[in-house]
Amino acid sequence: MPTRTTSRRGYLIALVLALLAALVVVALVFSGGSEPPTAQPPPARPVAVQPEPAEQDAALPKSTPVSIDIPKIGAHSSLVPLGLNADNTIEVPPVTTPLQAGWYTYAPTPGETGPAVVLGHVDGNHQKGIFFRLKELAAGDRVSIAREDGTTAVFEVTKVHQVPKKDFEGEGVYDDTPGPELRLITCGGVFDRTARNYVDNIVVYAKLVGH
Structure with missing residues (x-):
């Protein structure tokens, strides 16, 4: 009899353990077994910070420009006054002195409100001109113009265009x-041997950013 009691108790204990194990399995199945993994956000990508364009500076009073300096292309020249030709086209410095730049006197002086205009040759007299490398300028490059009143107007290039002369x-x-700006103009493109002139103009646009 003791043997039967022990055997029956063992059987009951085993049955209880089996039931408990089954309940645990059921609980795990319905609960998912564990907490679901939390979705992790993708790693942040580094954001390239673009430099803010320089703000346009306030206009300067009228003052005759004295010289121009463009470090990017190694252009340095005094400035001679330029007016109009008989056909109402703007004068240019003598082609015999291609390293001489000039400023258009009927436009605002550099630093005044409006577009000041400086012209120079791309070449002439069998040598490179003051604006031979003008087309290499790009947005952000600087142009400095010394003025008769002792100030220096500093401009920042905004764009460079190659324009057919017919357009x-x-x-x-x-x-x-609306503000003080600058235009640098020279010839460019293909050289027309019949007309003995280039077919395009290079025009650099810039705005005043300091003085």
């Missing part, structure tokens, strides 16, 4: 602007 009038180079 130059539509480019709006001399149009009024």
Whole structure:
């Protein structure tokens, strides 16, 4: 009899343990077994910070420009006054002195409100001109113009255009602007040997950013 009691108790204990194990399995199945993994956000990518464009500076009073300096292309020159030819086209410095730049006297002086205009040759007299490398300028490059009143107007290039001369009038180079700006002009493109001139103009647009 003791043997039967022990055997029956063992059987009951085993049965209880089996039931408990089954309940645990059921609980795990319905609960998912564990907490679901929390979705992790993708790693943040580094964001390239673009430099803010320089703000346009306040206009300066009228003052005759004395010289121009463009470090990016190694251009340095005094400035001679330029007016109009008989056919109402803008004068250019003598082609015999291609390293001489000039400023258009009927436009605002550099630093005044409006578009100041400086012209120079790309080449001439069998040598490179003051603006031979003008087309290499890009947005952000600086141009400095010393003025007779002792100040230096500093401009920042905003864009560079190569314009067919036949379309130059539509480019709006001399149009009024709300702030002080600068236009640098030279010849470019293909050289027309029949007309003995280049077919395009290189026009650099810049705005005043300091003085």
